[in-house]
Structures are given as C-alpha cells and as structure tokens.
Amino acid sequence: MDFDELLRGFSEVSAAIAKGPVVSTVTAAEIRGHLDSQYDFRQPLGLDAIVADVEQMLRTWQVQVTHPRYMGLYNPSVTPASVVGDTLAAIYNPQLAAWRTSPAANEIERHTLAWLAAKFGLPTETIATFTSGGTEANLSAVVVALTRSFPAYVEQGLRSVPGSPSIYLTRQAHYGLHRVARVAGLGCAAIRIVETDSHLKMDLADLARKVAEDRRNGFLPFMIVGNAGSTAAGVIDPLADLARFCKEENLWFHVDAAWGGAAVMTPRLKTHLHGIEAADSITCDAHKWFSVPMGAGMFFCRHPNAVREAFRADVTFMPAKSAETVADPYTTSLQWSRRFIGLKLFLSLAHHGESGYVEMIERQASLGELLRDLLQRAGWRVVNTTPLPVVCFTREGLDTSKFLAELYRHQIAWMSEVRVGDGAPVVRACITSFRTRESDLEWVVSQMGQLA
Numbered sequence: 001m002d003f004d005e006l007l008r009g010f011s012e013v014s015a016a017i018a019k020g021p022v023v024s025t026v027t028a029a030e031i032r033g034h035l036d037s038q039y040d041f042r043q044p045l046g047l048d049a050i051v052a053d054v055e056q057m058l059r060t061w062q063v064q065v066t067h068p069r070y071m072g073l074y075n076p077s078v079t080p081a082s083v084v085g086d087t088l089a090a091i092y093n094p095q096l097a098a099w100r101t102s103p104a105a106n107e108i109e110r111h112t113l114a115w116l117a118a119k120f121g122l123p124t125e126t127i128a129t130f131t132s133g134g135t136e137a138n139l140s141a142v143v144v145a146l147t148r149s150f151p152a153y154v155e156q157g158l159r160s161v162p163g164s165p166s167i168y169l170t171r172q173a174h175y176g177l178h179r180v181a182r183v184a185g186l187g188c189a190a191i192r193i194v195e196t197d198s199h200l201k202m203d204l205a206d207l208a209r210k211v212a213e214d215r216r217n218g219f220l221p222f223m224i225v226g227n228a229g230s231t232a233a234g235v236i237d238p239l240a241d242l243a244r245f246c247k248e249e250n251l252w253f254h255v256d257a258a259w260g261g262a263a264v265m266t267p268r269l270k271t272h273l274h275g276i277e278a279a280d281s282i283t284c285d286a287h288k289w290f291s292v293p294m295g296a297g298m299f300f301c302r303h304p305n306a307v308r309e310a311f312r313a314d315v316t317f318m319p320a321k322s323a324e325t326v327a328d329p330y331t332t333s334l335q336w337s338r339r340f341i342g343l344k345l346f347l348s349l350a351h352h353g354e355s356g357y358v359e360m361i362e363r364q365a366s367l368g369e370l371l372r373d374l375l376q377r378a379g380w381r382v383v384n385t386t387p388l389p390v391v392c393f394t395r396e397g398l399d400t401s402k403f404l405a406e407l408y409r410h411q412i413a414w415m416s417e418v419r420v421g422d423g424a425p426v427v428r429a430c431i432t433s434f435r436t437r438e439s440d441l442e443w444v445v446s447q448m449g450q451l452a
C-alpha cells in the first residue's frame with residue numbers, strides 16, 4: 001500500500017492543529033443537536049461528506065492533545081509511523097488471540113516486547129503482552145501476583161485465602177489501582193497507603209512498619225507498587241530499595257511505569273529508574289511517552305509460569321497450539337480477541353530507531369527543565385521534584401481554577417489542576433508532545449505572567 005497520501009494528510013492536519021486553538025468550549029447540547037440533525041442512520045450517506053464532518057467535529061470540539069501547547073495529562077502527539085501502523089492493523093485486522101491465526105503479527109509483537117524487556121533489564125524468560133492501557137496492565141499485575149502468592153486463588157478465588165491480602169502504595173500511585181483492587185475482588189480496603197518523604201517518594205520505614213503491623217494483625221501482605229513517574233507529579237519511588245525490601249519480605253514488586261518507563265530508553269534518564277530491573281512486573285504504556293496512538297499498554301512479568309497459570313484457558317474451539325516455542329496470547333493475558341496493538345510501536349521504533357527515541361525523550365526532559373527554569377525566573381514556585389518533564393507550580397494567592405479558566409479562554413495552553421501531597425491545588429504542566437518547542441514555552445510563560 002502507498003501511504004504517501006495518508007502521511008501528507010497527517011502532516012497537514014498536524015500543522016493546522018498547531019496553528020489553531022488548543023482548548024474547546026463546546027457544550028454537550030451543541031454536539032447532540034448536530035448529531036441529532038445529521039445522523040438518524042435511516043439513509044446511507046456519502047463517506048466523503050461524513051468524514052469531512054467528523055474531522056470538523058474533531059478539529060473544533062476537543063482539547064487538541066497533539067497541539068504543541070497541550071501540556072496536560074500523559075497524552076502524546078503521535079508519530080507518523082505509528083499512525084501508519086494503526087491504519088495497517090485496522091486494514092488487515094489480524095486476530096492475535098492465537099499464534100497460528102496471526103504468526104507475523106504475533107512475532108512482531110513478541111520481538112518488540114522482548115527488545116523493550118531487555119531495555120528494562122528484565123531476564124530473557126520475561127513474558128510480556130500488549131494491553132489496552134496501563135489499567136489493564138496493572139490489573140494483570142494484581143491477578144498474577146495473587147496467583148503466585150496464593151496458589152489456590154485461580155481455582156478457589158479469594159475465599160480460599162486464609163486472611164485479607166494487602167497491597168502497599170503511596171497516595172501518588174494512580175487511582176486506577178483502587179479500582180483494580182475492587183475488580184480483583186480485594187476491595188479498596190486491601191490498599192494500604194504508605195507515607196511519603198518530602199519529595200513524595202515512598203517512605204521505606206513506614207512501609208516496613210505497615211507490613212509488619214499487618215502481619216501481626218493477620219493480614220496477608222503480598223504486593224508493593226512502586227511509582228516510576230507518578231501521574232500527578234512524576235515521582236519516582238526508591239525502586240532499588242523497594243526491590244530489596246520485597247525480596248527480603250517475599251512480596252511481589254510491581255512498578256507502575258505507565259508514563260515514566262520510556263525513560264529507560266535514554267542512558268541519561270535510565271539511572272533514575274535504577275531498581276526497575278528487579279521488578280516482578282512492570283506496567284508501561286506505549287500510548288504515553290512512546291508517542292503512539294491510544295490504546296497501547298504493555299505488561300511485563302519475569303514469572304512466565306505465574307502468568308500462564310493466571311490466564312490459562314482450556315477450550316477446544318481455538319486453533320491448536322503450533323509449537324512449544326510460541327505462545328497463544330489468549331492463554332497469557334486478559335484479552336481474548338486481540339487487536340494488533342503492537343504494530344504502531346514496532347513501526348515507530350523501527351522508523352525512528354533507538355537514537356530517534358533517545359533524542360525525542362531527552363529533548364522533552366530538557367524542555368521540562370527549561371520550563372521549570374522559566375517559571376522560577378518569572379516568580380512562580382515549583383512544588384515537585386522529578387527529573388521527568390512534569391512541572392507542578394503555583395504562586396502566592398493563586399486561584400488555580402480561575403487561572404486555568406483564563407489560560408484556556410486565551411488559548412494559551414492546556415494545563416491541569418492537581419494536588420501535590422496534602423497541599424492546596426496547584427497547576428500541572430507536562431511536556432508530553434514532541435512538537436513542543438522552546439519558543440512555545442517562552443511564549444506561554446510570558447503570557448501567563450499577564451494572567452496571574
């Protein structure tokens with residue numbers, strides 16, 4: 001297939017987005033009115049007209065996360081190669097559930113994941129799968145950890161466990177983990193919130209205290225979740241210390257590196273994730289800092305047998321296993337029918353190469369430093385500490401929500417509001433687009449000075 005036209009269109013759309021507004025003020029009533037008036041689905045409509053209309057809606061009625069001045073949550077601009085990958089996946093629509101149905105697609109995913117597992121420093125026997133996102137990967141981690149910690153869990157469920165299993169994390173961990181605990185049947189009460197130090201990193205002494213106390217009280221500690229780039233403030237927990245503690249205490253060590261995991265690509269940033277190589281499992285999202293379209297999460301686990309046990313499936317209607325050396329993803333992951341999620345990452349890695357990614361990720365990290373610097377010089381107070389490009393800041397007497405409303409009204413940038421620790425709300429800006437330039441930051445900070 002010739003993708004020249006698609007890529008030309010992609011490049012034109014990206015350029016138009018960069019020149020246009022970043023924030024939309026549309027109301028649900030406006031959109032519903034339009035949809036009700038245009039689409040009753042009774043008669044077929046021409047595809048060109050529908051596509052033009054949908055594009056117009058997307059162009060004007062959303063926060064443009066691929067805009068250079070989108071400094072929001074971990075939603076990236078997407079590389080052209082990854083767009084081609086997602087398109088190819090849709091066109092060929094391979095079914096990845098069983099290896100035999102899609103040998104090429106399965107091997108492409110396996111190859112990509114094995115390469116990344118090595119980047120994390122995980123052993124060669126590591127098993128990995130693409131997931132819908134970080135939440136599915138975190139759920140997989142909890143289910144596999146339960147399976148390994150409580151062998152009767154797979155057949156008998158939690159009622160076979162002689163006590164209440166508990167998970168340890170900090171308030172910085174993604175809230176999705178609470179939902180994961182609910183879905184896994186543990187309930188939110190299974191989650192123990194560990195205190196943090198002044199940089200919001202997990203406090204090991206408090207962790208040790210809580211684990212010991214829980215054991216004394218008959219609870220069953222089984223898992224610790226360390227942050228490698230927390231959502232609110234980019235916090236990286238002391239991963240090496242946590243790994244050591246988990247080993248000593250026989251606990252499962254999961255690292256949520258949904259966004260920050262991409263830092264292992266660069267020698268300069270990788271040092272900050274030291275200890276991640278000792279994790280029992282890792283969550284990392286390609287649809288965050290690897291700059292590919294949603295949804296592309298990844299789950300890595302160094303215990304293949306536990307993964308196989310957690311997700312085993314004995315059915316007669318699937319194609320028979322081909323050889324011992326290949327895995328059927330429907331027996332090693334939560335999903336059954338599987339889209340070719342990994343192609344967008346494979347194409348993007350192959351096209352940009354490791355060096356291209358190193359440059360992209362380090363440039364974004366440097367822009368984070370520049371933003372910190374510009375803000376401080378302009379009198380803002382930066383309240384978080386991280387080597388990653390997430391900057392949380394405020395100023396004496398700032399009304400964050402009013403400030404953000406003005407920021408949006410003037411189409412200066414999209415940033416968000418967050419509470420860091422127990423403090424008052426502050427502004428959070430993340431360099432999440434590889435399209436952001438130094439000049440964007442200089443302009444944004446100067447414009448913000450006129451609002452605050």
Ligand SMILES: Cc1ncc(COP(=O)(O)O)c(C=O)c1O
Nearest residue numbers: 074133134135174230231256258
């Ligand atoms: C650290 C972290 N973990 C997990 C998640 C959830 O990932 P997803 O939205 O891909 O399900 C996020 C989302 O931003 C995140 O930042």
